[in-house]
Amino acid sequence: MLMYLGLSMVLSLSGMLVFGLKRKHLLIMLLSLEFIIISLYLNMFIYLSQISYDYFFLMFFLTMSVCEGSLGLAMLVLMIRTHGNDYILSFSSLW
Structure with missing residues (x-):
């Protein structure tokens, strides 16, 4: 189990690193956020399986993450x- 926790921590930290380094393009930022969500799902799955708890909350979490991804x-x-591209710096909310 310790190996899975280490793997999920590496996954979440690498997702955060990509999110911090590649903040120019919105698509790469969205992909790294989805990667972080998947690593959080893995963390919750490992935690809930260790304490022998029901997995209903995981289905709710997946539903909310799919809604976040589609938004x-x-x-x-x-x-x-x-705007014709997905550069963050070309987007201005002060029209």
């Missing part, structure tokens, strides 16, 4: 349609 993709499509 992020909708924002990406809207940004590409209005």
Whole structure:
């Protein structure tokens, strides 16, 4: 079990590192956020399996993460349609 916890920590830290380093493109930021969500799911799965608890909360977490992902993709499509690219610096919320 300790190996899985170490693996999930490495996954979440690498997702945060990519999120911090590649903050120019919205698509790469969204992909790294989804990677962090998957590592959080793995952490919760390991924790709930260790204490022999029900997995209902994991289904709720997956549902909310899918909603978050679809909202992020909708924002990406809207940004590409209005600005022509997904650069964060070209997006101005002060129209």
